Amino acid sequence: MSAVSVFAPAKLNLFLAITGRRPDGFHDLVSVVAPLTWGDTVRAEAGTPGELTLACDDPAVPADETNLILRAERAWAAATGWAGGATFFLEKRIPMGAGLGGGSSDAVAALKALEALAGPEVRLAPTALAGVAAGIGSDCPLFLTGGPAVMRGRGERVGALPPEPAGRLTGRRVLVFKPGFSIATPWAYARLAAGAPGSYLPAAEAEARLAAWIGDSRAKAEGLPFNSLEAPAFRKFPTLPLLLEQLRSDFGVSAGMSGSGSACFALLPEGADAGAVAARVRREWGTSAFVREARILPPG
Ligand code: C5P
Numbered sequence: 001m002s003a004v005s006v007f008a009p010a011k012l013n014l015f016l017a018i019t020g021r022r023p024d025g026f027h028d029l030v031s032v033v034a035p036l037t038w039g040d041t042v043r044a045e046a047g048t049p050g051e052l053t054l055a056c057d058d059p060a061v062p063a064d065e066t067n068l069i070l071r072a073e074r075a076w077a078a079a080t081g082w083a084g085g086a087t088f089f090l091e092k093r094i095p096m097g098a099g100l101g102g103g104s105s106d107a108v109a110a111l112k113a114l115e116a117l118a119g120p121e122v123r124l125a126p127t128a129l130a131g132v133a134a135g136i137g138s139d140c141p142l143f144l145t146g147g148p149a150v151m152r153g154r155g156e157r158v159g160a161l162p163p164e165p166a167g168r169l170t171g172r173r174v175l176v177f178k179p180g181f182s183i184a185t186p187w188a189y190a191r192l193a194a195g196a197p198g199s200y201l202p203a204a205e206a207e208a209r210l211a212a213w214i215g216d217s218r219a220k221a222e223g224l225p226f227n228s229l230e231a232p233a234f235r236k237f238p239t240l241p242l243l244l245e246q247l248r249s250d251f252g253v254s255a256g257m258s259g260s261g262s263a264c265f266a267l268l269p270e271g272a273d274a275g276a277v278a279a280r281v282r283r284e285w286g287t288s289a290f291v292r293e294a295r296i297l298p299p300g
Contacts, residue, residue: 002046004116008109009039009297010094011101011142012174012258012265014221015213017206018228021193022154026138030206031151032161032224033101033142034169036176038294040093040106042069044113047085052077058092068107068136075132076114080122086114095290097182099229099259101139108133108143130156139259147299150210160299165214169221170298175274177281178263179240180288183233188260191232201228221267225256233261240264243284251277268293 015032022028047053052073054063061067069088076082088110094102111133115123124132126144133140138155148161148169160166192199209226213219234241240262244255247266255266268274278291 001116001119003044004113005041005043006109006113006116007039008042008094008102008105009035009037009143010105010176010294011035011139012176012296013099013227014148014169014224014256015210016227016229016259017201017209018189018192018199019203019206020200021196024154026154027189027192028153028203029151029155029228030203030210031155032148032169032210033151034148034296035105035143035146036174036294037297038093038176038292040102040109041091042106042109042113043089043091044110044117045087046117047087049083049085051085052088053086054088054090056090056092058090061090061092061096063090068103068140069110072107072110072132072136072140073114075135076111076124079124079128079132080118082114082118082122084118086117088113095178095182095263097184098178098263098290099183099185099257099261100176100178100263101143101259104137104139105143107136108140145299147297162214164217165219166299168219169296172221172296173268173270173272173274174294174296175266175268175277175281176258176263176290176292176294177265177278177285178290179237179285181237181262183237183261185260188229188232191236192229195231199228199231222254225254225267227257227259229260230257233257237262239285243281246280246284247277250280253277263290
């Protein structure tokens with residue numbers, strides 16, 4: 001194959017319990033994560049052997065070595081010994097500093113594109129590919145699986161949700177919205193760690209809450225939103241909880257923050273007027289707000 005185009009979905013953390021700090025400085029978490037029907041596109045073409053380049057339609061996206069696509073390319077080439085070259089082009093749609101997994105999803109899309117370009121002779125075993133993904137970013141392994149998943153550890157242990165609870169999530173309409181400001185993930189985790197141990201949800205409690213939701217076939221997606229990182233984000237940016245509270249009380253929707261923010265989401269019932277909710281977001285957060293409707297992707 002000489003050219004390939006790979007969809008890089010955005011994700012939402014519908015449930016994100018941070019359970020404690022690990023000896024390696026990262027945090028252990030238990031999270032229900034859902035990839036969306038909306039995201040970036042990574043296009044790749046075979047290039048000059050040994051050369052890996054990246055261009056992007058958004059000038060705000062760094063196209064240098066800090067970009068996770070280039071880090072993914074280099075890590076994959078080192079792991080496989082592949083000596084080919086590739087030219088990447090990123091169509092950026094997912095806002096950065098949002099907790100929507102854009103950079104991680106792009107990186108995994110790049111790994112999939114490289115596999116397609118290089119052909120089956122240079123393929124890594126699934127566990128080796130997952131190891132490469134985990135080395136690039138905590139959210140990367142998630143994007144190797146499709147559909148709603150449960151993430152554990154630092155994010156490297158990913159399992160599909162059982163079919164019945166996954167069915168309560170797939171196809172659900174969501175409104176994703178982000179204010180004009182971003183939140184840096186290391187900042188959010190550092191603020192959470194400053195409030196330890198009270199800021200963490202004990203692992204047993206997190207697992208019990210998740211198991212209760214999974215085990216109750218009448219439980220809806222609406223019962224899932226929880227996010228340990230809301231506490232530090234909401235303290236610094238009170239406009240986040242103010243708007244979420246308005247959406248809950250005026251539209252009756254379930255809403256929360258995704259990942260380390262600053263993007264938030266509302267779960268929209270099928271007949272809900274998404275335009276009215278979007279208009280409220282824009283009224284409160286102004287024209288710099290990003291708003292996008294999407295659905296939760298099914299597995300596969
Ligand atoms: O792995 P990633 O590059 O996404 O992590 C960014 C930062 O977020 C880490 O440097 C760390 O401060 C924090 N983090 C964490 N525990 C996780 C994931 C991220 O402490 N499980």
